[in-house]
Structure formats: structure tokens, C-alpha cells
Amino acid sequence: MKIFRQLMLSLALAVSMTAGASGETTRTITLDEAILRARSSSVDAAVALNELRTAYWTYRTYRADLLPEINFNATVPSYRKSYSAYQLEDGSYTFVRNNNLQMSGEVSIDQNIWLTGGMLSLNTSLDFLKQLDGAKYNRFMSIPVALTLSQPIFGVNNIKWNRRIEPVRYAEAKAKFISATEQVAMTAINYYFSLLLSKENVNIANQNLANAEKLYEVAKAKRDMGQISKNDLLQLELNLLNARSSLTDCESQYKSDMFQLRAFLDIEADVTLDPVVPAEIPYALVNYDDVLEKAHANNSFSKNIRRRQLEADYEVARAKGSQRQITLYAQIGYTGTADKMGLAYDRLKDNQVVEMGFKIPILDWGKRRGQVKVSESNRDVVTSRLRKEQMDFDQNIFILVERFNNQRQQLENALRADTIAQRRYDTNVETFLIGKISTLDLNDSQVSKDESRQAYINQLYLYWNYYYQLRSVALWDFSTNTGIDRDIDAIVRN
Structure with missing residues (x-):
């Protein structure tokens, strides 16, 4: 009866993963499809688009200030x-x-x-x-x-300073939007591989449970014939109980990860997603100087540094301009009355x-001069912070490039380890059935098999994650050696 119940449980799980529960449909989804849908349908993508539209209309308002107004x-x-x-x-x-x-x-x-304000x-x-x-x-x-x-x-020429600051602010917003779309892709990758790993864990748990049931039944027969010890039989029974518990935990995590990915991609709750392991990875060999140059040219961080420096300079100019206020008003024309x-x-x-x-001011006890000194001190603080942030930015790019270049070898090693661990476990199961190895050796090979498969999925995730981090930082597709650009005006109008 126990064997029958376990077979029915395994069958029910298989049905739920392939055909879905009652009223549910199963949809196979690839990583590229998940990224594409995330960019078009996720809440994060909508937030990024709304922030871009706000920046666009702010820039349009600034441009309108430079034109004649009737x-x-x-x-x-x-x-x-x-x-x-x-x-x-x-x-x-x-x-x-x-x-x-x-x-x-x-x-x-x-x-x-704009020339005179x-x-x-x-x-x-x-x-x-x-x-x-x-x-x-x-x-x-x-x-x-x-x-x-x-x-x-x-006084300070506000129009002249706006002509310096606002174009930089809008360029920053555009670069930030493109980076945000890459961040959306990275979030999709995270949720996708979490679900993929959960799926693999469920498959592993099912396989382990089936093997544990089979080995336990064989061990009972061997015990009756006196071929194995009581300790080995108890160990196999414990393995069976652990396999059942592991399957329950894996199923729970699988459902949780399924919910997260569906919610992020805005997919109906009655759809069961079936992620597949990416068959190919984007190949790129990058170097630090190239990535750094593109990041400085394209990333919103560089525009942000420039804008904040200009704003600090503007505050100093405004404080100096407030030390004296002189305004000229002149009008020439004709008038008539009748x-x-x-x-x-x-x-x-x-x-x-x-x-x-x-x-x-004739006597202000140094108030305006103090305001100038405060603004100059604030500018020096901003300059120091920007220098520190620039150093951290460059250092993080160096670390990211090193990790990405090393990750391909790590991925190849993980794939090879996964293949070897699976073959070793299959061999050990057959060997145990003929009584050539102990349960400890069998358990060790099972743990190695499971950990190797999980490690391969994790290494695959890290490769994709590092790759999209590079895209997000440099706004450059290193696999095709082309820039990541978007028609911002068309996006905003739509």
C-alpha cells in the first residue's frame, strides 16, 4: 500500500507539472521570451516608462521657455x-x-x-x-x-544655467530608462532561474524518491536472505523518508517561484509555466578599458555626475548674485486717448x-557672504563625493568584467561535473543492487549528483546575470558589438 501511495503521489505531481491542475494550461517558456515579456508587460517596465515620460515633458517645458510666448x-x-x-x-x-x-x-x-537672463x-x-x-x-x-x-x-542668469543643466538631466533620464529596461531583464532572469532551479529540484526529488523506494524494496528482500545488515536496511528506510520530505519542500518552493514569475510577467494565474534550460549562451570576450569607455560615454551615472556638479556650481552663482540686486525696466512705444x-x-x-x-546691502553682518561660503563649501563636498562615487563605479566595472570573463570557464566546469556526477550515481545504483558498494557510498554519490545539477543551474544563472549587468552598465550589446539604443520620442508618444 505504501508503494502504491507513493506511485500515485509521483504520478499526480507529474500530471500537475505537464498538464496543470484542473482548469490550468501549461506553457513552455524560454529565457528570451521571459525577458521580452518583462520588458513589455512588467510593472517595473511601466514604472521606468512613466519616469521617462515625466523627464521628457520636463525637458519639453524647458525648451518651451526658450521660445516666444504669446x-x-x-x-x-x-x-x-x-x-x-x-x-x-x-x-x-x-x-x-x-x-x-x-x-x-x-x-x-x-x-x-538666454544670453542676459x-x-x-x-x-x-x-x-x-x-x-x-x-x-x-x-x-x-x-x-x-x-x-x-x-x-x-x-544677478544669476537662470536661463543660461538651465541651458546647461536641463539637456544633461534629460540625457541622464534617457540613459537611465535604457538601463532600467536592462534591470528589468535581470529581474526576469533572477525569477526565471529560480523557477528553473525549483523545477530541477522537483525532478531530482522525484527521481530520488523513486530510487529510494526501489532500493528499499530490494534491500528488504536482501535482508530476508541475510545479504545486508539491519543497519543498512534502516539507513535505506531513512533515505526513503528523507526523499518524501524533500519532495514536499521542493514542491512548495516550486509553487512559490511559479507565483513570483507569473506575477512579474503579468501572466494569468491559471497558466503553469514550464521553463527550459537555455540551450545557448551569448558569447562575448570583454576587456576592462573597453567597458569603462562605453560606460563613461553611455551610462546615466556619467550624466548624473555632470548634472550634480553643474547644480552645485549654480548654487554658488546664485548665492553670489544675491549679494546685490539691480533691475532695469525700460519701455518705448506710443499711446493715444479719445x-x-x-x-x-x-x-x-x-x-x-x-x-x-x-x-x-550696506550692513548685513556678513549674512550674504556667509551664504556664498556655505554654497562653496557644499560644492566642495559634492565634488569630493562625486570623485569617490566615480572611483567606486570604475572599480565595480573592473570586478564585473573579471567575474564575467571567468564565468564561462566556471560554467564549462559545472556542466562537466554535472555529467560525471550523474553517470557516477547511475553506476553506483546498479553496483549497489548487486551488493558491491555500501549505502554510505550510494548516499554520497546521490548528494554529489544533486549538488552538481544545482551548481550547474546556478553557474548558468550567474553567466546570464553578469552578461546583462555588463549591458546595463555600458548600454552595449557585447555579443553583437552594437549599442543599446531606443527611439525615446516614439516610446514617449506611444
């Missing part, structure tokens, strides 16, 4: 019925009644001047006043054309306004 401002209408204080010739005050209707409209074309505007406007009490009348005032300049002097709208454009007079305001 604005229309209007007050339609403004009605007032109130009393206001009015001073008479003798110095006394009285109150006068106001009851009027006003309307105004202005069209302006504004252009930021000022703004140049071309304006045209029309104002209308209708008196509703007393001597009722209408009055129009027009400014057909006026040219206005608003220019800060000695009782009728048409006449307001005929009787034009010159209209000029020139103003210069300034604020220069």
Missing part, C-alpha cells in the same frame, strides 16, 4: 460703484462717488533672452472707461505698440518709461 490678458468687465477719499485745495478731504465700468485687453509676445516683450493694449454717473462719457486709451525690456543686472475707439489710434503720442531699481 499671451492675452483681459479684464471684462470691472464695475465699481463706491466712494473714494479726495483731497481739496485747502487740504481737507471729502468723499466722491465713483460709478464706472472699465474693460481692458492686452496682447503680448514675450521672449526670454532678461525678458523682451512686444505689447499692444486697449482700455475702455465708461462713466455711469454725472457727466456720462466714454473714454478709450490705446497703446498700439510698445517694446518692453526687463533685465536683472549682476472719446471714440478709432480716434484713440489716430492721436498718438510718444510713450517712454525707464526705471532702474536696486537693492545693495
Whole structure:
């Protein structure tokens, strides 16, 4: 009965892994398919895309600030019925009644001047006043054309600094998005090989259980004939119990890893994924100098270093600019006023306004000078941190290159060890059946077989992981010797 129950359990597991449970379907999936689906359907890929879109529209907003802007401002209408204080010739005050209707409209074309940080505007406007009490009348005032300049002097030129920082920020965002897609692939590889290893462990546990049952039945017959000791029989029975327990643990881990991969790839819960061992691996022989050069040119880290240095310099410039504030305002144009709208454009007079305001601290107890020193100190801190981060970045690339170049040999050794361990175990099982080796030797060969198979899957995982780390760092496909590039504008628009 025990043998029958174990056979039924093994059969049920095999059915669940190939045909799925009731209502489930089984789908064979390769590593390439898992990576492709992760890049298109995973939540991590969606997050990376949304971050890219945010950076794209931030950059578009910056670009729009450099272009002319057309604005229309209007007050339609403004009605007032109130009393206001009015001073008479003798110095006394009285109150006068106001009851009027006003309307105004202005069209302006504004252009930021990135070279100086000022703004140049071309304006045209029309104002209308209708008196509703007393001597009722209408009055129009027009400014057909006026040219206005608003220019800060000695202050920080925000537009100029944005022209330096924002393109670097957007280039960083684009490189970060491409790296993020490679990170998504690495996560998919991690989940895929976890499931693949769990599947192999379930297969190993099934094989071990079947062999343990077979050997235990043979051992009982041999014990009855006095060919083996009681100790060997108990050891084989213990092996059988351990095999059953191991199978239960492996099945539980298999289901957990299945859930993780399905959730990450956004696959229905009623689909059973059947991962296969990759038949081929991407071949590439890389050297440190080449990877480092491509990483410095393509990786978002290099753009991040440049942006943070520029931002630190900008803070220093802004602190220095705040030490004195001088603003020039100038306007030239024409204006006209009349009782009728048409006449307001005929009787034009010159209209000029020139103003210069300034604020220069005479005594601030060193506050502004202290702000400059603080910003300069912060810049020195940022510079030191960036130098340290750059050194760590370069060192990590060196370690990664060394590990990847060594991993191919490690993978070949693991494959050879797996083949030898399996042959040794098969041979030992046959030898044990004819009584030539002990249970200890048999157990040792089984442990070696299981560990060798697991080690091969792990080494295969490490190879793929290191390869995609290289792709993510350098944004370069070393197997085809081509850059990893994406049509960012098309991605954002879609």
C-alpha cells in the first residue's frame, strides 16, 4: 500500500507539472521570451516608462521657455460703484462717488533672452472707461505698440544655467530608462532561474524518491536472505523518508517561484509555466578599458555626475548674485486717448518709461557672504563625493568584467561535473543492487549528483546575470558589438 501511495503521489505531481491542475494550461517558456515579456508587460517596465515620460515633458517645458510666448490678458468687465477719499485745495478731504465700468485687453509676445537672463516683450493694449454717473462719457486709451525690456543686472542668469543643466538631466533620464529596461531583464532572469532551479529540484526529488523506494524494496528482500545488515536496511528506510520530505519542500518552493514569475510577467494565474534550460549562451570576450569607455560615454551615472556638479556650481552663482540686486525696466512705444475707439489710434503720442531699481546691502553682518561660503563649501563636498562615487563605479566595472570573463570557464566546469556526477550515481545504483558498494557510498554519490545539477543551474544563472549587468552598465550589446539604443520620442508618444 505504501508503494502504491507513493506511485500515485509521483504520478499526480507529474500530471500537475505537464498538464496543470484542473482548469490550468501549461506553457513552455524560454529565457528570451521571459525577458521580452518583462520588458513589455512588467510593472517595473511601466514604472521606468512613466519616469521617462515625466523627464521628457520636463525637458519639453524647458525648451518651451526658450521660445516666444504669446499671451492675452483681459479684464471684462470691472464695475465699481463706491466712494473714494479726495483731497481739496485747502487740504481737507471729502468723499466722491465713483460709478464706472472699465474693460481692458492686452496682447503680448514675450521672449526670454538666454544670453542676459532678461525678458523682451512686444505689447499692444486697449482700455475702455465708461462713466455711469454725472457727466456720462466714454473714454478709450490705446497703446498700439510698445517694446518692453526687463533685465536683472549682476544677478544669476537662470536661463543660461538651465541651458546647461536641463539637456544633461534629460540625457541622464534617457540613459537611465535604457538601463532600467536592462534591470528589468535581470529581474526576469533572477525569477526565471529560480523557477528553473525549483523545477530541477522537483525532478531530482522525484527521481530520488523513486530510487529510494526501489532500493528499499530490494534491500528488504536482501535482508530476508541475510545479504545486508539491519543497519543498512534502516539507513535505506531513512533515505526513503528523507526523499518524501524533500519532495514536499521542493514542491512548495516550486509553487512559490511559479507565483513570483507569473506575477512579474503579468501572466494569468491559471497558466503553469514550464521553463527550459537555455540551450545557448551569448558569447562575448570583454576587456576592462573597453567597458569603462562605453560606460563613461553611455551610462546615466556619467550624466548624473555632470548634472550634480553643474547644480552645485549654480548654487554658488546664485548665492553670489544675491549679494546685490539691480533691475532695469525700460519701455518705448506710443499711446493715444479719445472719446471714440478709432480716434484713440489716430492721436498718438510718444510713450517712454525707464526705471532702474536696486537693492545693495550696506550692513548685513556678513549674512550674504556667509551664504556664498556655505554654497562653496557644499560644492566642495559634492565634488569630493562625486570623485569617490566615480572611483567606486570604475572599480565595480573592473570586478564585473573579471567575474564575467571567468564565468564561462566556471560554467564549462559545472556542466562537466554535472555529467560525471550523474553517470557516477547511475553506476553506483546498479553496483549497489548487486551488493558491491555500501549505502554510505550510494548516499554520497546521490548528494554529489544533486549538488552538481544545482551548481550547474546556478553557474548558468550567474553567466546570464553578469552578461546583462555588463549591458546595463555600458548600454552595449557585447555579443553583437552594437549599442543599446531606443527611439525615446516614439516610446514617449506611444
